[in-house]
Amino acid sequence: MSNPNWSATSADYARHRQGFPPGLYDMLAHEALLRPGIAALDLGTGTGTLARGLAARGATALGLDPAAGQVAAARRLAEAEGLADRARFDEGIAERTDQPNAAFDLVTAGQAWHWFDRGLAAAEAMRVLKPGGALLICHFDWIPLPGNVAHATEFLIEAHNPHWRMGRGTGFYPAWATDLALAGFQDIGFGGFDHAALYSRADWIGRIRASAGVGGALGGEAVARFEAELSAMLDARFPQDPLAVPHRVFAIWGWKR
Incomplete structure:
Protein backbone atom coordinates (compact mmCIF):
# COMPACT_ATOMS: atom_id res chain seq x y z
CA MET A 1 0.00 0.00 0.00
CA SER A 2 1.12 3.55 -0.64
CA ASN A 3 0.35 6.48 1.60
CA PRO A 4 -3.00 7.76 0.26
CA ASN A 5 -1.75 11.33 0.63
CA TRP A 6 0.91 11.08 -2.09
CA SER A 7 0.88 10.45 -5.78
CA ALA A 8 3.87 8.37 -6.86
CA THR A 9 2.57 6.32 -9.79
CA SER A 10 1.50 2.76 -9.21
CA ALA A 11 3.60 1.76 -12.23
CA ASP A 12 6.74 3.11 -10.54
CA TYR A 13 5.77 1.40 -7.31
CA ALA A 14 5.20 -1.97 -8.95
CA ARG A 15 8.26 -1.83 -11.21
CA HIS A 16 10.91 -1.10 -8.59
CA ARG A 17 9.66 -2.28 -5.21
CA GLN A 18 10.52 -5.91 -4.54
CA GLY A 19 7.93 -8.16 -3.01
CA PHE A 20 8.36 -10.44 -0.04
CA PRO A 21 10.92 -13.20 -0.62
CA PRO A 22 9.76 -16.82 -0.94
CA GLY A 23 10.95 -17.58 2.57
CA LEU A 24 8.02 -15.61 3.99
CA TYR A 25 5.50 -17.98 2.43
CA ASP A 26 7.49 -20.99 3.60
CA MET A 27 7.36 -19.58 7.12
CA LEU A 28 3.61 -18.95 6.90
CA ALA A 29 3.01 -22.52 5.76
CA HIS A 30 5.17 -23.83 8.61
CA GLU A 31 3.09 -21.83 11.11
CA ALA A 32 -0.19 -23.13 9.59
CA LEU A 33 -1.17 -19.62 8.51
CA LEU A 34 -1.07 -20.51 4.80
CA GLY A 48 -1.22 -6.82 -4.71
CA THR A 49 2.22 -8.20 -3.94
CA LEU A 50 1.18 -10.15 -0.85
CA GLY A 58 -3.14 -21.97 -3.32
CA ALA A 59 -5.12 -19.36 -1.40
CA THR A 60 -8.05 -17.39 -2.75
CA ALA A 61 -7.25 -13.74 -2.04
CA LEU A 62 -9.20 -10.50 -2.11
CA GLY A 63 -7.02 -7.37 -1.95
CA LEU A 64 -8.45 -4.01 -0.89
CA ASP A 65 -6.86 -0.61 -1.35
CA PRO A 66 -8.31 2.92 -1.32
CA ALA A 67 -6.28 3.99 -4.39
CA ALA A 68 -7.91 3.17 -7.73
CA GLY A 69 -4.57 3.25 -9.55
CA GLN A 70 -3.09 0.67 -7.21
CA VAL A 71 -6.11 -1.60 -7.63
CA ALA A 72 -5.87 -1.35 -11.42
CA ALA A 73 -2.16 -2.19 -11.32
CA ALA A 74 -2.82 -5.18 -9.03
CA ARG A 75 -5.42 -6.52 -11.44
CA ARG A 76 -3.05 -6.18 -14.40
CA LEU A 77 -0.27 -7.98 -12.56
CA ALA A 78 -2.58 -10.79 -11.44
CA GLU A 79 -3.76 -11.24 -15.02
CA ALA A 80 -0.20 -11.29 -16.34
CA GLU A 81 0.80 -13.90 -13.75
CA GLY A 82 -2.19 -16.14 -14.48
CA LEU A 83 -3.68 -15.52 -11.03
CA ALA A 84 -6.80 -13.54 -11.91
CA ASP A 85 -9.05 -16.45 -10.92
CA ARG A 86 -7.50 -16.64 -7.43
CA ALA A 87 -6.53 -13.01 -6.68
CA ARG A 88 -9.23 -10.34 -6.95
CA PHE A 89 -8.85 -6.67 -6.15
CA ASP A 90 -11.22 -3.88 -5.27
CA GLU A 91 -11.28 -0.45 -3.69
CA GLY A 92 -11.78 -0.48 0.04
CA ILE A 93 -10.32 0.56 3.37
CA ALA A 94 -8.91 -1.52 6.20
CA GLU A 95 -11.05 0.00 8.92
CA ARG A 96 -14.35 -0.69 7.13
CA THR A 97 -14.05 -3.42 4.53
CA ASP A 98 -17.77 -3.99 3.84
CA GLN A 99 -17.07 -7.73 3.84
CA PRO A 100 -19.35 -10.27 5.57
CA ASN A 101 -18.84 -11.44 9.11
CA ALA A 102 -16.66 -14.56 9.55
CA ALA A 103 -15.86 -14.80 5.83
CA PHE A 104 -12.06 -15.27 5.83
CA ASP A 105 -9.49 -17.70 7.18
CA LEU A 106 -6.66 -15.15 7.05
CA VAL A 107 -6.49 -11.35 7.07
CA THR A 108 -3.16 -9.84 6.06
CA ALA A 109 -1.49 -6.45 5.92
CA GLY A 110 1.87 -6.22 4.17
CA GLN A 111 3.83 -2.97 4.26
CA ALA A 112 0.62 -1.20 5.30
CA TRP A 113 -0.25 -1.49 8.99
CA HIS A 114 1.40 1.84 9.87
CA TRP A 115 -0.97 3.69 7.50
CA PHE A 116 -4.14 2.47 9.22
CA ASP A 117 -6.08 3.43 12.30
CA ARG A 118 -4.62 0.32 13.85
CA GLY A 119 -7.24 -0.28 16.51
CA LEU A 120 -10.10 -0.02 14.06
CA ALA A 121 -8.31 -2.19 11.49
CA ALA A 122 -7.61 -4.90 14.07
CA ALA A 123 -11.25 -4.87 15.21
CA GLU A 124 -12.42 -5.12 11.60
CA ALA A 125 -10.08 -8.06 11.00
CA MET A 126 -11.55 -9.80 14.04
CA ARG A 127 -15.06 -9.27 12.66
CA VAL A 128 -14.42 -10.71 9.19
CA LEU A 129 -12.34 -13.69 10.37
CA LYS A 130 -13.78 -17.13 10.92
CA PRO A 131 -13.20 -18.73 14.34
CA GLY A 132 -9.74 -20.26 14.11
CA GLY A 133 -8.60 -17.65 11.59
CA ALA A 134 -5.65 -15.32 12.00
CA LEU A 135 -4.57 -11.73 11.43
CA LEU A 136 -1.07 -11.52 9.95
CA ILE A 137 0.93 -8.27 9.77
CA CYS A 138 4.24 -8.34 7.93
CA HIS A 139 6.88 -5.90 6.79
CA PHE A 140 9.93 -6.01 4.54
CA ASP A 141 12.37 -3.22 5.37
CA TRP A 142 15.83 -2.30 4.22
CA ILE A 143 18.24 -2.24 7.17
CA PRO A 144 20.47 0.87 7.37
CA LEU A 145 23.73 -0.38 8.85
CA PRO A 146 26.57 2.18 9.03
CA GLY A 147 28.43 2.26 5.74
CA ASN A 148 25.90 0.33 3.67
CA VAL A 149 23.91 1.67 0.73
CA ALA A 150 20.63 1.92 2.65
CA HIS A 151 22.30 3.95 5.39
CA ALA A 152 23.87 6.35 2.88
CA THR A 153 20.61 6.65 0.97
CA GLU A 154 18.69 7.56 4.11
CA PHE A 155 21.10 10.39 4.87
CA LEU A 156 20.55 11.72 1.37
CA ILE A 157 16.76 11.54 1.72
CA GLU A 158 16.98 13.46 4.99
CA ALA A 159 19.18 16.12 3.38
CA HIS A 160 16.52 16.73 0.71
CA ASN A 161 13.49 16.17 2.95
CA PRO A 162 14.24 17.17 6.57
CA HIS A 163 10.66 16.32 7.57
CA TRP A 164 11.08 12.64 6.69
CA ARG A 165 10.91 10.53 9.85
CA MET A 166 10.87 6.96 8.54
CA GLY A 167 14.58 6.24 8.61
CA ARG A 168 16.85 4.50 11.13
CA GLY A 169 14.57 1.47 11.22
CA THR A 170 15.46 -1.90 12.70
CA GLY A 171 12.78 -3.92 10.92
CA PHE A 172 11.13 -4.89 14.23
CA TYR A 173 7.64 -3.73 15.31
CA ILE A 188 0.38 -14.12 19.32
CA GLY A 189 3.41 -15.28 17.39
CA TYR A 199 18.75 -4.34 -6.87
CA SER A 200 20.16 -3.07 -10.10
CA ARG A 201 21.36 0.50 -9.68
CA ALA A 202 18.48 1.72 -11.84
CA ASP A 203 15.96 -0.21 -9.75
CA TRP A 204 17.38 1.10 -6.47
CA ILE A 205 17.06 4.65 -7.75
CA GLY A 206 13.51 3.86 -8.87
CA ARG A 207 12.72 2.23 -5.54
CA ILE A 208 13.78 5.34 -3.65
CA ARG A 209 11.99 7.64 -6.09
CA ALA A 210 8.77 5.70 -5.43
CA SER A 211 9.09 6.05 -1.65
CA ALA A 212 7.03 8.43 0.47
CA GLY A 213 10.12 10.37 1.48
CA VAL A 214 11.00 11.31 -2.10
CA GLY A 215 8.23 10.85 -4.65
CA GLY A 216 5.60 11.38 -2.00
CA ALA A 217 7.07 14.61 -0.67
CA LEU A 218 9.22 16.39 -3.26
CA GLY A 219 8.19 18.17 -6.45
CA GLY A 220 9.33 17.17 -9.93
CA GLU A 221 12.48 19.34 -10.07
CA ALA A 222 13.39 18.43 -6.49
CA VAL A 223 13.04 14.73 -7.30
CA ALA A 224 15.32 15.18 -10.33
CA ARG A 225 17.96 16.88 -8.16
CA PHE A 226 17.70 14.10 -5.59
CA GLU A 227 18.10 11.41 -8.25
CA ALA A 228 21.18 13.13 -9.67
CA GLU A 229 22.81 13.20 -6.23
CA LEU A 230 21.83 9.62 -5.50
CA SER A 231 23.30 8.48 -8.81
CA ALA A 232 26.54 10.35 -8.11
CA MET A 233 26.73 8.88 -4.61
CA LEU A 234 26.27 5.36 -5.98
CA ASP A 235 28.98 5.97 -8.59
CA ALA A 236 31.41 7.15 -5.94
CA ARG A 237 30.68 4.74 -3.08
CA PHE A 238 28.72 1.75 -4.37
CA PRO A 239 29.75 1.07 -7.97
CA GLN A 240 28.78 -2.61 -7.90
CA ASP A 241 25.76 -3.71 -9.90
CA PRO A 242 23.59 -5.29 -8.67
CA LEU A 243 23.54 -3.87 -5.17
CA ALA A 244 23.02 -6.31 -2.31
CA VAL A 245 20.75 -4.36 0.06
CA PRO A 246 20.19 -5.98 3.48
CA HIS A 247 16.51 -6.33 4.33
CA ARG A 248 14.56 -7.80 7.23
CA VAL A 249 11.28 -9.69 7.03
CA PHE A 250 9.17 -9.23 10.17
CA ALA A 251 5.84 -10.97 10.77
CA ILE A 252 3.45 -11.01 13.69
CA TRP A 253 0.15 -12.84 13.91
CA GLY A 254 -2.65 -13.63 16.29
CA TRP A 255 -5.53 -16.11 16.25
CA LYS A 256 -9.27 -15.66 16.66
CA ARG A 257 -10.21 -18.37 19.15
Whole structure:
Protein backbone atom coordinates (compact mmCIF):
# COMPACT_ATOMS: atom_id res chain seq x y z
CA MET A 1 0.00 0.00 0.00
CA SER A 2 1.12 3.55 -0.64
CA ASN A 3 0.35 6.48 1.60
CA PRO A 4 -3.00 7.76 0.26
CA ASN A 5 -1.75 11.33 0.63
CA TRP A 6 0.91 11.08 -2.09
CA SER A 7 0.88 10.45 -5.78
CA ALA A 8 3.87 8.37 -6.86
CA THR A 9 2.57 6.32 -9.79
CA SER A 10 1.50 2.76 -9.21
CA ALA A 11 3.60 1.76 -12.23
CA ASP A 12 6.74 3.11 -10.54
CA TYR A 13 5.77 1.40 -7.31
CA ALA A 14 5.20 -1.97 -8.95
CA ARG A 15 8.26 -1.83 -11.21
CA HIS A 16 10.91 -1.10 -8.59
CA ARG A 17 9.66 -2.28 -5.21
CA GLN A 18 10.52 -5.91 -4.54
CA GLY A 19 7.93 -8.16 -3.01
CA PHE A 20 8.36 -10.44 -0.04
CA PRO A 21 10.92 -13.20 -0.62
CA PRO A 22 9.76 -16.82 -0.94
CA GLY A 23 10.95 -17.58 2.57
CA LEU A 24 8.02 -15.61 3.99
CA TYR A 25 5.50 -17.98 2.43
CA ASP A 26 7.49 -20.99 3.60
CA MET A 27 7.36 -19.58 7.12
CA LEU A 28 3.61 -18.95 6.90
CA ALA A 29 3.01 -22.52 5.76
CA HIS A 30 5.17 -23.83 8.61
CA GLU A 31 3.09 -21.83 11.11
CA ALA A 32 -0.19 -23.13 9.59
CA LEU A 33 -1.17 -19.62 8.51
CA LEU A 34 -1.07 -20.51 4.80
CA ARG A 35 -2.45 -23.63 3.19
CA PRO A 36 -4.19 -24.38 -0.10
CA GLY A 37 -7.84 -23.43 -0.25
CA ILE A 38 -7.96 -20.75 2.44
CA ALA A 39 -9.79 -17.46 1.86
CA ALA A 40 -7.53 -14.46 2.53
CA LEU A 41 -8.30 -10.74 2.74
CA ASP A 42 -5.31 -8.46 2.13
CA LEU A 43 -5.71 -4.95 3.57
CA GLY A 44 -3.88 -2.03 1.98
CA THR A 45 -2.94 -4.36 -0.85
CA GLY A 46 -1.26 -1.74 -3.06
CA THR A 47 -0.25 -3.49 -6.26
CA GLY A 48 -1.22 -6.82 -4.71
CA THR A 49 2.22 -8.20 -3.94
CA LEU A 50 1.18 -10.15 -0.85
CA ALA A 51 -2.25 -11.15 -2.17
CA ARG A 52 -0.70 -12.48 -5.37
CA GLY A 53 1.93 -14.34 -3.39
CA LEU A 54 -0.76 -16.04 -1.31
CA ALA A 55 -2.79 -16.88 -4.41
CA ALA A 56 0.25 -18.41 -6.12
CA ARG A 57 0.46 -20.82 -3.19
CA GLY A 58 -3.14 -21.97 -3.32
CA ALA A 59 -5.12 -19.36 -1.40
CA THR A 60 -8.05 -17.39 -2.75
CA ALA A 61 -7.25 -13.74 -2.04
CA LEU A 62 -9.20 -10.50 -2.11
CA GLY A 63 -7.02 -7.37 -1.95
CA LEU A 64 -8.45 -4.01 -0.89
CA ASP A 65 -6.86 -0.61 -1.35
CA PRO A 66 -8.31 2.92 -1.32
CA ALA A 67 -6.28 3.99 -4.39
CA ALA A 68 -7.91 3.17 -7.73
CA GLY A 69 -4.57 3.25 -9.55
CA GLN A 70 -3.09 0.67 -7.21
CA VAL A 71 -6.11 -1.60 -7.63
CA ALA A 72 -5.87 -1.35 -11.42
CA ALA A 73 -2.16 -2.19 -11.32
CA ALA A 74 -2.82 -5.18 -9.03
CA ARG A 75 -5.42 -6.52 -11.44
CA ARG A 76 -3.05 -6.18 -14.40
CA LEU A 77 -0.27 -7.98 -12.56
CA ALA A 78 -2.58 -10.79 -11.44
CA GLU A 79 -3.76 -11.24 -15.02
CA ALA A 80 -0.20 -11.29 -16.34
CA GLU A 81 0.80 -13.90 -13.75
CA GLY A 82 -2.19 -16.14 -14.48
CA LEU A 83 -3.68 -15.52 -11.03
CA ALA A 84 -6.80 -13.54 -11.91
CA ASP A 85 -9.05 -16.45 -10.92
CA ARG A 86 -7.50 -16.64 -7.43
CA ALA A 87 -6.53 -13.01 -6.68
CA ARG A 88 -9.23 -10.34 -6.95
CA PHE A 89 -8.85 -6.67 -6.15
CA ASP A 90 -11.22 -3.88 -5.27
CA GLU A 91 -11.28 -0.45 -3.69
CA GLY A 92 -11.78 -0.48 0.04
CA ILE A 93 -10.32 0.56 3.37
CA ALA A 94 -8.91 -1.52 6.20
CA GLU A 95 -11.05 0.00 8.92
CA ARG A 96 -14.35 -0.69 7.13
CA THR A 97 -14.05 -3.42 4.53
CA ASP A 98 -17.77 -3.99 3.84
CA GLN A 99 -17.07 -7.73 3.84
CA PRO A 100 -19.35 -10.27 5.57
CA ASN A 101 -18.84 -11.44 9.11
CA ALA A 102 -16.66 -14.56 9.55
CA ALA A 103 -15.86 -14.80 5.83
CA PHE A 104 -12.06 -15.27 5.83
CA ASP A 105 -9.49 -17.70 7.18
CA LEU A 106 -6.66 -15.15 7.05
CA VAL A 107 -6.49 -11.35 7.07
CA THR A 108 -3.16 -9.84 6.06
CA ALA A 109 -1.49 -6.45 5.92
CA GLY A 110 1.87 -6.22 4.17
CA GLN A 111 3.83 -2.97 4.26
CA ALA A 112 0.62 -1.20 5.30
CA TRP A 113 -0.25 -1.49 8.99
CA HIS A 114 1.40 1.84 9.87
CA TRP A 115 -0.97 3.69 7.50
CA PHE A 116 -4.14 2.47 9.22
CA ASP A 117 -6.08 3.43 12.30
CA ARG A 118 -4.62 0.32 13.85
CA GLY A 119 -7.24 -0.28 16.51
CA LEU A 120 -10.10 -0.02 14.06
CA ALA A 121 -8.31 -2.19 11.49
CA ALA A 122 -7.61 -4.90 14.07
CA ALA A 123 -11.25 -4.87 15.21
CA GLU A 124 -12.42 -5.12 11.60
CA ALA A 125 -10.08 -8.06 11.00
CA MET A 126 -11.55 -9.80 14.04
CA ARG A 127 -15.06 -9.27 12.66
CA VAL A 128 -14.42 -10.71 9.19
CA LEU A 129 -12.34 -13.69 10.37
CA LYS A 130 -13.78 -17.13 10.92
CA PRO A 131 -13.20 -18.73 14.34
CA GLY A 132 -9.74 -20.26 14.11
CA GLY A 133 -8.60 -17.65 11.59
CA ALA A 134 -5.65 -15.32 12.00
CA LEU A 135 -4.57 -11.73 11.43
CA LEU A 136 -1.07 -11.52 9.95
CA ILE A 137 0.93 -8.27 9.77
CA CYS A 138 4.24 -8.34 7.93
CA HIS A 139 6.88 -5.90 6.79
CA PHE A 140 9.93 -6.01 4.54
CA ASP A 141 12.37 -3.22 5.37
CA TRP A 142 15.83 -2.30 4.22
CA ILE A 143 18.24 -2.24 7.17
CA PRO A 144 20.47 0.87 7.37
CA LEU A 145 23.73 -0.38 8.85
CA PRO A 146 26.57 2.18 9.03
CA GLY A 147 28.43 2.26 5.74
CA ASN A 148 25.90 0.33 3.67
CA VAL A 149 23.91 1.67 0.73
CA ALA A 150 20.63 1.92 2.65
CA HIS A 151 22.30 3.95 5.39
CA ALA A 152 23.87 6.35 2.88
CA THR A 153 20.61 6.65 0.97
CA GLU A 154 18.69 7.56 4.11
CA PHE A 155 21.10 10.39 4.87
CA LEU A 156 20.55 11.72 1.37
CA ILE A 157 16.76 11.54 1.72
CA GLU A 158 16.98 13.46 4.99
CA ALA A 159 19.18 16.12 3.38
CA HIS A 160 16.52 16.73 0.71
CA ASN A 161 13.49 16.17 2.95
CA PRO A 162 14.24 17.17 6.57
CA HIS A 163 10.66 16.32 7.57
CA TRP A 164 11.08 12.64 6.69
CA ARG A 165 10.91 10.53 9.85
CA MET A 166 10.87 6.96 8.54
CA GLY A 167 14.58 6.24 8.61
CA ARG A 168 16.85 4.50 11.13
CA GLY A 169 14.57 1.47 11.22
CA THR A 170 15.46 -1.90 12.70
CA GLY A 171 12.78 -3.92 10.92
CA PHE A 172 11.13 -4.89 14.23
CA TYR A 173 7.64 -3.73 15.31
CA PRO A 174 6.91 -5.11 18.79
CA ALA A 175 4.18 -2.52 19.47
CA TRP A 176 1.94 -4.30 16.99
CA ALA A 177 1.53 -7.10 19.53
CA THR A 178 -0.48 -4.66 21.62
CA ASP A 179 -2.75 -3.91 18.65
CA LEU A 180 -3.50 -7.62 18.31
CA ALA A 181 -3.99 -8.21 22.02
CA LEU A 182 -6.34 -5.25 22.48
CA ALA A 183 -8.51 -6.52 19.62
CA GLY A 184 -8.83 -9.90 21.30
CA PHE A 185 -6.38 -11.98 19.29
CA GLN A 186 -4.70 -14.82 21.15
CA ASP A 187 -1.57 -16.97 20.90
CA ILE A 188 0.38 -14.12 19.32
CA GLY A 189 3.41 -15.28 17.39
CA PHE A 190 6.41 -13.62 15.77
CA GLY A 191 8.72 -14.64 12.96
CA GLY A 192 11.19 -13.25 10.48
CA PHE A 193 14.59 -13.43 8.91
CA ASP A 194 17.19 -11.31 7.12
CA HIS A 195 17.48 -11.32 3.35
CA ALA A 196 19.91 -9.63 0.93
CA ALA A 197 17.72 -8.12 -1.79
CA LEU A 198 19.51 -7.62 -5.10
CA TYR A 199 18.75 -4.34 -6.87
CA SER A 200 20.16 -3.07 -10.10
CA ARG A 201 21.36 0.50 -9.68
CA ALA A 202 18.48 1.72 -11.84
CA ASP A 203 15.96 -0.21 -9.75
CA TRP A 204 17.38 1.10 -6.47
CA ILE A 205 17.06 4.65 -7.75
CA GLY A 206 13.51 3.86 -8.87
CA ARG A 207 12.72 2.23 -5.54
CA ILE A 208 13.78 5.34 -3.65
CA ARG A 209 11.99 7.64 -6.09
CA ALA A 210 8.77 5.70 -5.43
CA SER A 211 9.09 6.05 -1.65
CA ALA A 212 7.03 8.43 0.47
CA GLY A 213 10.12 10.37 1.48
CA VAL A 214 11.00 11.31 -2.10
CA GLY A 215 8.23 10.85 -4.65
CA GLY A 216 5.60 11.38 -2.00
CA ALA A 217 7.07 14.61 -0.67
CA LEU A 218 9.22 16.39 -3.26
CA GLY A 219 8.19 18.17 -6.45
CA GLY A 220 9.33 17.17 -9.93
CA GLU A 221 12.48 19.34 -10.07
CA ALA A 222 13.39 18.43 -6.49
CA VAL A 223 13.04 14.73 -7.30
CA ALA A 224 15.32 15.18 -10.33
CA ARG A 225 17.96 16.88 -8.16
CA PHE A 226 17.70 14.10 -5.59
CA GLU A 227 18.10 11.41 -8.25
CA ALA A 228 21.18 13.13 -9.67
CA GLU A 229 22.81 13.20 -6.23
CA LEU A 230 21.83 9.62 -5.50
CA SER A 231 23.30 8.48 -8.81
CA ALA A 232 26.54 10.35 -8.11
CA MET A 233 26.73 8.88 -4.61
CA LEU A 234 26.27 5.36 -5.98
CA ASP A 235 28.98 5.97 -8.59
CA ALA A 236 31.41 7.15 -5.94
CA ARG A 237 30.68 4.74 -3.08
CA PHE A 238 28.72 1.75 -4.37
CA PRO A 239 29.75 1.07 -7.97
CA GLN A 240 28.78 -2.61 -7.90
CA ASP A 241 25.76 -3.71 -9.90
CA PRO A 242 23.59 -5.29 -8.67
CA LEU A 243 23.54 -3.87 -5.17
CA ALA A 244 23.02 -6.31 -2.31
CA VAL A 245 20.75 -4.36 0.06
CA PRO A 246 20.19 -5.98 3.48
CA HIS A 247 16.51 -6.33 4.33
CA ARG A 248 14.56 -7.80 7.23
CA VAL A 249 11.28 -9.69 7.03
CA PHE A 250 9.17 -9.23 10.17
CA ALA A 251 5.84 -10.97 10.77
CA ILE A 252 3.45 -11.01 13.69
CA TRP A 253 0.15 -12.84 13.91
CA GLY A 254 -2.65 -13.63 16.29
CA TRP A 255 -5.53 -16.11 16.25
CA LYS A 256 -9.27 -15.66 16.66
CA ARG A 257 -10.21 -18.37 19.15
